[in-house]
Amino acid sequence: MASVPKLLLLVLLCSCLHSLVAHARDARSHKVLDLESTKPKSVCSEPKAVPWSANGTTVRLHHRHGPCSPTSSNNKAPTLEETLQRDQLRAGYIQRKLSRASSGVQQSEVTVPTTLGTSLNTGEYVITVGLGSQAATQTMHIDTGSDVSWVQCKPCPQCHDQADALFDPSESTTYSAFSCSSAACAQLEQPGCSNSQCQYSVTYGDRSTTTGTYSSDTLTLGSDVVESFQFGCSQVESGFDDLSDGLMGLGGGAPSLVSQTADTFGNAFSYCLPPTPSSAGFLTLGAGTSSSSGFVKTPMLRSRQVPTFYAVALEAIRVDGRQLNVPSSVFSGGTVVDSGTVITRLPRTAYKAFSEAFKAGMKQYKPAPARPLLDTCFDFGGQTTVSVPPVSLVFAGGAVVDLDVSGILFRNCLAFAANDDDGSFGIIGNVQQRTFEVLYDVGGGSIGFRAGAC
Secondary structure (H helix, E strand, C coil): CCCCHHHCEEEECCCCCCECEECCCCCCCCEEEEHHHHCCCCCCCCCCCCCCCCCCEEEEEEECCCCCCCCCCCCCCCCHHHHHHHHHHHHHHHHHHHHHHHCCCCHHHCCCCCCCCCCHHHCCEEEEEEECCCCEEEEEEEECCCCCCEEEECCCCECCCCCCCCECHHHCCCCEECECCCHHHHCCCCCEEECCEEEEEEECCCCCEEEEEEEEEEEEECCEEEEEEEEEEEEEEECCCCCCCEEEECCCCCCCHHHHCHHHHCCEEEEEECCCCCCEEEEEECCCCCCCCCCEEEEEEEECCCCCCCEECEEEEEECCEECCCCHHHHCCCEEECCCCCCEEECHHHHHHHHHHHHHHCCCCEEECCCCCCCCEEECCCCCEEEECCEEEEEHHHEEEECCHHHCEECCEECEEECCCCCCCEEECCCCCECCEEEEECCCCEEEEECCCC
């Protein structure tokens, strides 16, 4: 894998770093994990989740399989094996797409043309919005790795079951389909045309698809209204078994919600992913300013060929306050921050050192058999609490993020996995992002982390 400069990643420097360390409680002593808190709950707990910025618009965010989610009542949670298999497919897709871009492969040569994931089943978190002049309720996945937003629309002869009623364009006085010659249609990677109307098509990694008319309508986010929101009105689908109504693209490409609302909300957004499925987080548009206090910030890296993804430069890892003896060059491939990937991916050399250091800090617990993807596991039988060594991620600019205890283990295993080599892109997964407000200040060129936000 080439170094960052060869990847044509643009380093957009933030003006200053207001805080160099984001603490999730105490990073200097072992953290205590209450195992009872990790078990599934049937009651929704809505803790006070407070975004940093009061200037943007905020909506609640929930885990799709938790009791707070509108889709949870009839939505069967995947097994651990299914979750990890889907996660591997998603991570592999991100890495392949960026690798092909860095090696000069044209977009038309990439197998999966528009967005990513095995299907909607790779998405973990949902929001509820209003669509159309009637503000019809729609429950949508959020995805920083996708640009095109879409919902299922009536009539839909080939659609999956969903929690809410199908969106009916005929009932909205502000609905409009884009023409084939429109600028909005031209910004799609592979637009089609039918009856003079622009057609979008998204194909996912498992070959599940959504196709329909590219349209615009009024979007209601909390108390704010977005006029002429561009989205796909899906009429034909295959391969989905999720109860959500669609997907909200938060990537960096032109069709995404973030890009569409840049003039209104300043080309920035943030979210906080809750520590458990039974608690709530938030998504905020308009969260970024150069003076946002309380955040640890690091420069954002972008690819000219694949603008969808947001990346950072991970430089080191600390376990129990001690930095791993790993050359910084090991991390030179770059690291994507992704809302949909569950498990963080590290260069193989870094992961090996990390795993050994973490096991040394967990020597009071017996090792447990490895799971698919996860090989640093422990036997917590008979335990009600677990003492976990603190883990910190060190990013460019000296920014240090001390992970919350909920972001270190996944079930009984270290929530990190090794790439096949040191050259592939790393990925910061959503387990490690729990309880932090993660700020994507696209306009300011930085990614920030604020501890204890939800």
